[in-house]
Amino acid sequence: MTDTDNALRQEAENLLKCGLKTEVFPRADDHDQVQEIVGRLQTSDGSLEQRLVIGGFTLEMIEHEDIEQACETCMYYLVHRRYCELPELDVPVEAEWSCRLWRI
Numbered sequence: 001m002t003d004t005d006n007a008l009r010q011e012a013e014n015l016l017k018c019g020l021k022t023e024v025f026p027r028a029d030d031h032d033q034v035q036e037i038v039g040r041l042q043t044s045d046g047s048l049e050q051r052l053v054i055g056g057f058t059l060e061m062i063e064h065e066d067i068e069q070a071c072e073t074c075m076y077y078l079v080h081r082r083y084c085e086l087p088e089l090d091v092p093v094e095a096e097w098s099c100r101l102w103r104i
């Protein structure tokens with residue numbers, strides 16, 4: 001865990017707390033939806049704000065089709081660093097946060 005991670009995590013939290021509108025739905029339920037969202041992330045300006053918006057981030061867990069989609073249960077979550085290692089997101093997160101690219 002680095003100071004840079006902590007600063008970026010705080011910045012993300014502030015943006016979301018200040019009402020940044022993110023694309024929480026539709027969730028990426030199938031391969032085509034994942035590809036579409038990942039493609040948009042790849043062609044975005046790569047800013048933290050765009051990653052949060054296109055990724056559909058929330059500060060709380062989203063339950064979707066009876067599945068609790070929190071970062072802590074996602075395959076991209078690095079527990080000790082509290083970090084999302086999906087290359088197109090590549091961002092520090094909290095265990096209870098969520099995004100629409102959640103994967104088991």
Ligand code: SF4
Nearest residue numbers: 071074077084099102
């Ligand atoms: S891909 Fe997974 S770990 Fe990354 S932000 Fe989304 S839910 Fe969290």
